[in-house]
Amino acid sequence: MNSVNRITSFFLLAVTLYSLSVTAQAESGITGKSLYQAYCSQCHGLYGDGFGVNSYDIDVAPRDHTDAGEMNARTNEDLFKAIKFGGKSVNKSPLMPNWDGNLDDQEINLIIKHLRKICCEGGQ
Amino acid sequence: MHYPRYNTLKRTVTFSLFLFFAVSLSAAESADGKQLLMDSCSNCHQIDMPNKASLTLQEKINRKGPPLYFAGHKYQQAWLENWLQHPRRITPSGGNYWANAVVVTDEGDEIDENKLTAHIAVNQQQAIAITQYLLTLKPFPDLIREGEYTPGKVPRMLAAKDFRKFKGCVACHRDEEGFGGVTGPELYTAMKRLTPEYIASYIRNPTAWEPRSLMPNSHLNDAPIYKLMNYLNIIVEDLP
Numbered sequence: 001m002n003s004v005n006r007i008t009s010f011f012l013l014a015v016t017l018y019s020l021s022v023t024a025q026a027e028s029g030i031t032g033k034s035l036y037q038a039y040c041s042q043c044h045g046l047y048g049d050g051f052g053v054n055s056y057d058i059d060v061a062p063r064d065h066t067d068a069g070e071m072n073a074r075t076n077e078d079l080f081k082a083i084k085f086g087g088k089s090v091n092k093s094p095l096m097p098n099w100d101g102n103l104d105d106q107e108i109n110l111i112i113k114h115l116r117k118i119c120c121e122g123g124q
Numbered sequence: 125m126h127y128p129r130y131n132t133l134k135r136t137v138t139f140s141l142f143l144f145f146a147v148s149l150s151a152a153e154s155a156d157g158k159q160l161l162m163d164s165c166s167n168c169h170q171i172d173m174p175n176k177a178s179l180t181l182q183e184k185i186n187r188k189g190p191p192l193y194f195a196g197h198k199y200q201q202a203w204l205e206n207w208l209q210h211p212r213r214i215t216p217s218g219g220n221y222w223a224n225a226v227v228v229t230d231e232g233d234e235i236d237e238n239k240l241t242a243h244i245a246v247n248q249q250q251a252i253a254i255t256q257y258l259l260t261l262k263p264f265p266d267l268i269r270e271g272e273y274t275p276g277k278v279p280r281m282l283a284a285k286d287f288r289k290f291k292g293c294v295a296c297h298r299d300e301e302g303f304g305g306v307t308g309p310e311l312y313t314a315m316k317r318l319t320p321e322y323i324a325s326y327i328r329n330p331t332a333w334e335p336r337s338l339m340p341n342s343h344l345n346d347a348p349i350y351k352l353m354n355y356l357n358i359i360v361e362d363l364p
Contacts, residue, residue, distance in 0.1 A: 027180050037223055038181060038338060041233075042307045043295060046223065051232030053217065054305035058295050059288075086340075095292040101331055101341025 032114030035107055039099060040065075048118040060093040071119035076112050083108050157257030160250055165192070168220075173263050176335060184336040189219045189243075194333065196262035198322045201255055207317075208251035211243035214313070216298070216306035219243070222338075235306060267332055272346075273320040276354050283355035291342065291352065299359055308339070315353075315360040323356070324349050 036048070043052040048065035055062050065071060081089050083103070087096030099108070161171055168188035195204075218225045218240045225239040246254065262268075288294040288304075297311045298304030304311075314323060327349050330337035344352075 027182075030181055034181060034185075038185070038221075038336075042222060042305070042338075045233050046226065046228050049232075053222070053226045053233040053235060054295050054307055055232065057304050058292075093292075094290060095295050097292060097295075097340035097342065099340055101329070101343070102337065 030107070030110070032110035032112075032117075035103065035111050036114045039102065040111065043095075048115075058095055060095050062096075065115055065118055068120050071115065076116075079112050079115060080105075080108055083111060157253035157255065160246070160254050161192070161257060164244065164246075165189075165254075171261075179335045181336050184334075184338075185221045185223075187220055191334070192258060193261055194264055195258035196260055197264060197268055197325075198318055199255075199258065200317060200319060201259060203317045204255045204258065205248075205251045208246050208254055209248055211245055213240070213243075214317070215309045222307035264333070267325045267329075268321045269325070270321060273324050273350060273353055275357050276350060278351055278354040278358070280355075280358055283351065283358065286348075286351060287355050291348075293352070296339070299355070300362070311356060312359045312362065315356045316363070320353060323353060327352065 037046065041048070041052055042054045043058070043062040044050055044065055045052040045055070045062075050062045050064035052062060063070065078090060082092065082096060084098065084100045084105075086098035087093045089098070103111070161169075165171065170187070170191040170193055173193045174191075213219075215222075217235050225235055226233050227236045227239075284299065287299055293299070293311070294304045296305035296308035298306070300312055301310075324346075326333055326339070327342075327344060330339040330341055
């Protein structure tokens with residue numbers, strides 16, 4: 001009986017761990033760069049310089065993510081909040097939308113890593 | 125001689141025959157439309173309902189045209205029939221993933237017109253057949269609240285400010301020809317192209333329609349959604 005219980009418990013644990021790993025898994029092959037290009041570059045530019053293809057008719061210039069001084073003045077928590085909850089959440093323009101309906105936390109963190117690369121490590 | 129019962133029977137039979145042929149014709153057109161779509165459109169458009177797990181960012185990037193498997197919820201019949209015969213670009217950066225048509229220049233990122241392709245045109249009969257079939261594609265009835273939107277009044281200047289400044293829609297969409305973002309579809313034609321129920325539902329929850337939609341969910345409730353739609357009703361009247 002004990003051995004049956006042990007097998008059942010082990011099986012349940014295995015199923016639970018598998019479910020958790022599947023839930024936490026990001027989309028295969030997705031990178032901070034690909035997410036940045038899809039969701040951010042429209043306004044912030046394919047090179048992150050703030051001259052995106054949508055930047056011409058809006059009232060507030062999108063942030064230049066290659067400006068190391070500006071970007072270093074912001075913590076990762078600031079960036080996370082701005083991306084997830086939008087510009088208004090950090091007292092910036094409402095033209096920066098909230099991406100909480102499109103990106104999960106893991107994906108936002110991948111974008112932040114990419115931002116650190118393009119602002120301060122010379123990466124594109 | 126007058127036979128009232130015979131005349132009633134004749135009328136019933138005639139009407140039944142008419143109904144039978146009308147339904148048969150419509151079904152035939154719809155079947156032809158499906159064949160036409162599969163032959164001519166499936167290279168660029170997703171027509172059959174896909175597995176949700178396959179709708180990845182990479183799929184979005186590789187996509188050549190908008191998905192059509194929920195076209196029955198989305199498009200207005202008259203517009204669709206006409207557009208298929210006289211297609212013209214609705215999204216300035218093209219109907220596919222925007223970055224595929226954008227290049228970096230010294231002045232900033234720009235659309236490279238050479239990377240944009242024209243949509244094929246079909247004749248009237250084909251347009252009717254394709255439309256008949258597309259309008260049958262309604263896999264998400266739960267996302268649509270039939271007849272939910274009643275047009276209302278809104279002051280034009282305030283509504284424009286709401287669209288451009290407060291909601292920020294203008295960053296990606298144009299509300300007049302030549303003004304606004306280029307990666308989203310033009311919206312000054314939206315009320316002619318799309319069903320109001322679809323517009324409301326898509327604004328409410330874009331990723332429910334397309335898991336990798338590039339449109340943010342602004343968590344708007346009905347009143348601000350209808351306010352935006354009232355603005356779309358105003359600007360559609362500007363069309364020639």
